[in-house]
Amino acid sequence: MSPDILEDAMELWFGPQHVSAHGWATKLTLVGDYVVECDPNAGYFHRSAEKVLEYKNFRQGALILERMCMLEAFLAEYPYVAAVEKIAEIEVPERAKVMRTIMMEMSRLHSIQFWWGQFNAELGFFTMALWPWVDREYSLDAFEELTGSRHTVSYSTPGGVKYDFTEKSMKQLNRALDRFEDRLPKFRDMQMGSPTFRARTENIGLYDVKQGLKWGLSGPPMKACGIPMDLRKDDPDPNLAYDMVDWEVPITENPEHPGQSDALDRMEQRFAEAETACEIIKQLIPQIPEGPIIDPKARGKANRLPEGEAYARVEGTRGITTLWLKTQDKAQTAYRAKIRGPCIASYYALKDLVPGSKFADFIVIFGSLDPYPGWWDR
Amino acid sequence: MGFFSVLGDFFQILKHTFRQVFKRPFTYFYPFEDREYPERTRGRHIHVRKSCTACAQCVRICPVVAIRMDKEDKKYEKDCALYFDYTRCVFCGLCVQACKFEALFHTPVVDMSEGDREDLIYGPEKIETLDREPLKWRGRRFR
Ligand code: SF4
Ligand code: SF4
Numbered sequence: 001m002s003p004d005i006l007e008d009a010m011e012l013w014f015g016p017q018h019v020s021a022h023g024w025a026t027k028l029t030l031v032g033d034y035v036v037e038c039d040p041n042a043g044y045f046h047r048s049a050e051k052v053l054e055y056k057n058f059r060q061g062a063l064i065l066e067r068m069c070m071l072e073a074f075l076a077e078y079p080y081v082a083a084v085e086k087i088a089e090i091e092v093p094e095r096a097k098v099m100r101t102i103m104m105e106m107s108r109l110h111s112i113q114f115w116w117g118q119f120n121a122e123l124g125f126f127t128m129a130l131w132p133w134v135d136r137e138y139s140l141d142a143f144e145e146l147t148g149s150r151h152t153v154s155y156s157t158p159g160g161v162k163y164d165f166t167e168k169s170m171k172q173l174n175r176a177l178d179r180f181e182d183r184l185p186k187f188r189d190m191q192m193g194s195p196t197f198r199a200r201t202e203n204i205g206l207y208d209v210k211q212g213l214k215w216g217l218s219g220p221p222m223k224a225c226g227i228p229m230d231l232r233k234d235d236p237d238p239n240l241a242y243d244m245v246d247w248e249v250p251i252t253e254n255p256e257h258p259g260q261s262d263a264l265d266r267m268e269q270r271f272a273e274a275e276t277a278c279e280i281i282k283q284l285i286p287q288i289p290e291g292p293i294i295d296p297k298a299r300g301k302a303n304r305l306p307e308g309e310a311y312a313r314v315e316g317t318r319g320i321t322t323l324w325l326k327t328q329d330k331a332q333t334a335y336r337a338k339i340r341g342p343c344i345a346s347y348y349a350l351k352d353l354v355p356g357s358k359f360a361d362f363i364v365i366f367g368s369l370d371p372y373p374g375w376w377d378r
Numbered sequence: 379m380g381f382f383s384v385l386g387d388f389f390q391i392l393k394h395t396f397r398q399v400f401k402r403p404f405t406y407f408y409p410f411e412d413r414e415y416p417e418r419t420r421g422r423h424i425h426v427r428k429s430c431t432a433c434a435q436c437v438r439i440c441p442v443v444a445i446r447m448d449k450e451d452k453k454y455e456k457d458c459a460l461y462f463d464y465t466r467c468v469f470c471g472l473c474v475q476a477c478k479f480e481a482l483f484h485t486p487v488v489d490m491s492e493g494d495r496e497d498l499i500y501g502p503e504k505i506e507t508l509d510r511e512p513l514k515w516r517g518r519r520f521r
Contacts, residue, residue, distance in 0.1 A: 060441035063470050148418035148484065154470050162475065163418065 009036060012359075016044045020122050020363060023373040026350065030359055038354035038362075040347050045373040053337040058084045058302045061334065063154055065323070068341065068374040070151040071114050072317045074100075074107035079323035080337075081156045082239060082312035087327055088158065088301045092239045095291040096160035101241040102284050103146070103155060104314075105277040106173065109180065110139040111317040112274045119267070119367040120191075123200055128191055135183060138176035145169040159298020165288070174285075181278050188271050201263035205353055205365035208260045215352070216345035219319030221369055224261035224269035226253040231315035245283045250276045263368035270370075273317075304330045318342040318370050341375025415486035420469040422487050425460050425505045430481035432458035436473035442466045445473060451502065459502035464490055 010030045015021025023045035029037035049064050056064060061084070066077040078100070085092065113136040121129035140150045146169040147153040147162070155161055165173075191197060209225045222229055228249040232242045250272035252265045261269075307329040313322040319342025326335045346369040354362055406412055415421070437445045444466040451459035460482075474482050485508060492498050 056441055059439065060472065063441055063468070063472075144419070145416045146418070148416065148420040148471065149469065152468065152470070154472075162471070168416075 006031070006036070014362065020118075020367075023377075024347070024371075026362075026366075028354075028359070028362065033358050033360075035354050035357055035359055035362060038350050040350050042344070042347065042376045045377040047374075047377065049378045050337055050339060053080075053334050055333060057332050058088075058158060058305060058334075059299075061337075062156060063152070065339070066152055066154065068339065068378070069316075069318075069372050070374075071372065072107045072111040073151060073153045074103045074155055075111075075314055075316045076321065077154070077156055078104065078314045079312040079321055079339075080325070081158055082237065082314070083310040083323050083325040084158045084302060084305065085239065086310035086312065087305050087308040087325065088298075090159045090298045090301050091295055092160055093292050093295060094289045096293050097239055098241045098244070098284055098288050099161050099165065099293065100156055100239070102173075102281050102288075103153075103161075104240070105280045105284075106139060106142065106176075108317045109177075109274055109277045109281075110136060110143070112270050112277075113139060113180070115317075115370050116270060119370075120197075122363050122367045123197065125194070125197060128187075128194075128197075131183075131187060135176070135180045138172075138179055142169065142172040142176045145172045157294065157298075158302040160292070160294030162294070164293050170285075173281075177278060177281060180274070184271070184274065184278075191267065198264065200361075200364055201267065201368070203257075204263045204357065204361050205266075205368055206257065206260055206262045207349075207353060211352070212261075212349075215349040217319065217349060217369075218345070219316065219342055220269045220273055221261070221266060221319070221346060223250065223273075224252045224265040225259055226251050226261075231313060231320055235313075237314070241284060241287075242280070244287055245280050247276060247280055247283075263364050266368040266370075304332060306330070316342055318372065318375070319345070321375075339378045341372075341378065343369075343371040343373070343375035347371045347376050415488065417486075418484075419486040419488065420471045420474075420484045422464065422485055422490055422500070423462055423474070423505060424483050424485050424508060425502075426481045426483070427453055427457045427459075427502075427506055428481075429479050430457040430460075431479050432456055433479070435476040435478065436460070436482055439472045439476040441470060441472065442468055444468075448502075460505060461502070462500045462505050464498040464500060465495060 008031065012028045012030055013025055014028055015025035016023060025041045025044050027039040027041060028035050049068055052064050053061050062077040062080045065080045066073040069076045084090070113132045117129040117133040117136070120126070143153055144150045146165065147155050155163065209222070209227055212222050212225060218229065228251050230249040233249050236242050250269065252261070252269040252272060254261070254265050305327045307327060309324070309326045311322065311324050313320055321342055322340045324338040328335050349369065350366060354365055357365065432447070432449055434447055437447050444463045446461040446463070448459040448461070471484065474484055487508065490498065
């Protein structure tokens with residue numbers, strides 16, 4: 001960049017007070033209407049989650065994790081629970097495995113419904129923002145009926161789950177699912193058929209597989225390039241029930257730019273993800289086995305853990321979420337926990353992805369990667 | 379677009395407007411009426427002192443140290459007084475699960491605003507009684 005261009009450049013902070021910047025701040029350098037430099041700044045949402053985990057015992061720890069990302073609370077708390085189960089060698093009953101999987105997929109659905117509305121709100125397409133949020137209410141009702149809380153569900157615990165399905169919660173779950181499945185094709189037509197929406201997202205934020213891998217992206221941003229990378233298929237967790245279901249990894253391939261993805265492809269990918277989640281839940285509900293929901297010995301085992309190390313990961317809504325846990329002998333709390341959220345990669349990808357695009361497209365690129373600040377400020 | 383098609387659209391909109399006027403509103407007239415909360419709602423607690431054994435499991439499991447215990451204060455043989463600090467509580471439900479003597483429960487009362495911080499620390503006399511029925515306290519219903 002020649003220095004004369006930068007002479008009349010303007011520095012602009014996007015966030016932390018901006019309404020669609022919920023807790024993040026990005027420094028943009030603008031020349032006219034174009035962004036020439038983008039500098040993402042993490043740290044405005046820092047809550048010391050990793051340090052707090054060193055002071056909480058193994059039954060309390062999952063509560064911290066679910067607060068990292070409340071939109072996918074069932075998915076977010078799972079890596080911690082899985083790591084504790086690995087170190088303490090706790091067996092999980094079959095029924096709990098299936099129930100966990102159902103609720104994790106439901107959580108994915110909820111997160112997509114929320115993101116979908118939020119993305120449209122950021123684009124100024126407010127009608128399409130409110131409609132998925134109506135369906136989201138039904139998902140939240142199902143969570144509330146099952147666990148007693150709408151967001152901070154505190155559902156998984158070492159050795160199983162805390163709350164059993166009741167007749168009423170099953171009814172709420174089916175209602176949320178049926179309603180969304182019914183309305184999804186209609187919404188999809190409305191969204192994809194909108195010329196304004198297409199004009200704002202087509203060929204915006206274009207990157208290819210190689211760049212994506214370099215930045216460390218995972219989940220929907222990579223699957224939108226046509227790469228079927230999904231932990232649920234590639235490395236199935238023995239404590240979850242994905243092997244009981246017949247499903248395909250959803251991918252999006254755009255013939256106009258194969259191996260690349262733009263904001264529109266990433267939108268398509270979210271629809272495909274939602275459809276797959278519905279399919280998995282629909283297949284799992286009739287297969288719920290009878291039995292206990294929690295291993296009765298788990299509580300005692302989780303009180304004091306032997307010395308060990310465990311690494312657990314799960315395919316979250318935004319990508320791969322991992323947690324590394326180290327304990328000392330007869331430990332009541334973790335010696336060290338390290339969280340790697342999926343969004344740290346997609347947030348810092350903006351550094352290479354945004355320069356050269358218009359300022360108005362910044363929020364489109366940012367929104368299409370679906371970052372959540374809780375995942376990069378740990 | 380002809381004049382009549384615009385007029386047709388106009389009447390369509392009017393039809394929808396009129397239909398909405400006679401429908402039930404989707405919102406609640408909040409302070410006076412509220413939705414029904416599910417049975418498992420994790421609202422404020424209620425402490426049944428008669429069955430409490432002062433085992434302190436609830437105090438130990440609480441991740442945010444919201445419960446304080448006073449063992450000296452005895453009403454029955456083995457019980458104790460509990461103080462709940464609702465400026466700290468995150469309504470995780472761990473204390474209720476930890477209690478093995480059926481002495482601690484959640485209630486569906488979730489609106490607990492107070493004018494003073496101190497009033498949110500529920501002492502024994504407040505935590506042992508429900509000052510109102512969770513669903514039937516709001517007086518007259520508007521629809
Ligand atoms: S609900 Fe959770 S935070 Fe509140 S008092 Fe009980 S254990 Fe503590
Ligand atoms: S309320 Fe339950 S857990 Fe708490 S001290 Fe009493 S008996 Fe123990």
